[in-house]
Amino acid sequence: KQEVTQIPAALSVPEGENLVLNCSFTDSAIYNLQWFRQDPGKGLTSLLLIQSSQREQTSGRLNASLDKSSGRSTLYIAASQPGDSATYLCAVKSTGGFKTIFGAGTRLFVKA
Amino acid sequence: NAGVTQTPKFRVLKTGQSMTLLCAQDMNHEYMYWYRQDPGMGLRLIHYSVGEGTTAKGEVPDGYNVSRLKKQNFLLGLESAAPSQTSVYFCASSYNALTSGGVQETQYFGPGTRLLVL
Numbered sequence: 296k297q298e299v300t301q302i303p304a305a306l307s308v309p310e311g312e313n314l315v316l317n318c319s320f321t322d323s324a325i326y327n328l329q330w331f332r333q334d335p336g337k338g339l340t341s342l343l344l345i346q347s348s349q350r351e352q353t354s355g356r357l358n359a360s361l362d363k364s365s366g367r368s369t370l371y372i373a374a375s376q377p378g379d380s381a382t383y384l385c386a387v388k389s390t391g392g393f394k395t396i397f398g399a400g401t402r403l404f405v406k407a
Numbered sequence: 408n409a410g411v412t413q414t415p416k417f418r419v420l421k422t423g424q425s426m427t428l429l430c431a432q433d434m435n436h437e438y439m440y441w442y443r444q445d446p447g448m449g450l451r452l453i454h455y456s457v458g459e460g461t462t463a464k465g466e467v468p469d470g471y472n473v474s475r476l477k478k479q480n481f482l483l484g485l486e487s488a489a490p491s492q493t494s495v496y497f498c499a500s501s502y503n504a505l506t507s508g509g510v511q512e513t514q515y516f517g518p519g520t521r522l523l524v525l
Contacts, residue, residue, distance in 0.1 A: 338497060338516040394465060397449035
């Protein structure tokens with residue numbers, strides 16, 4: 296059974312700092328891995344999607360990497376801004392099905 | 408293009424009452440999903456649908472029923488609400504896109520429905 300873990304559960308950094316969010320999964324037979332952003336009281340917004348055949352994806356100040364063999368993904372945020380404050384969720388879709396398993400998320404606070 | 412919409416936004420029920428949550432998408436997506444989000448547990452899949460007229464169970468289906476009579480709508484029903492069903496419910500839709508990196512599926516989420524069962 297696939298399990299997805301995100302560490303840390305919460306993170307506070309000063310504005311301008313580069314930071315890394317971590318996601319680990321137990322079953323390497325994945326179809327894709329997706330990073331989402333969730334603002335308080337809102338739905339989820341997709342940030343980056345990495346297919347199982349890919350190693351990383353980039354969008355603006357965001358870079359997500361995938362290492363299937365070690366069961367890990369990281370989300371790198373460069374030059375953090377107060378507007379980046381949100382909860383970031385990692386979601387893994389395993390092969391052979393339609394089910395996506397989510398991590399509990401990392402709550403990020405960027406101080407001005 | 409409204410994307411994924413959910414009705415209602417907030418609801419309070421008494422134990423034993425029934426209700427239906429409506430999800431609508433205008434992106435012509437084949438796949439639709441219902442999740443619940445509880446503190447510290449991430450999102451868990453309740454039911455999903457791979458096309459009009461089809462539904463399947465997810466991780467936590469007990470106490471819920473769904474229907475997909477029209478491609479754009481996915482309904483989630485609670486027949487007899489229990490306090491354990493207090494949660495935030497999210498609907499999502501997706502489609503498979505063929506790209507240079509292979510088949511990609513991105514899920515698009517609605518804003519959520521907050522349900523409190525007393």
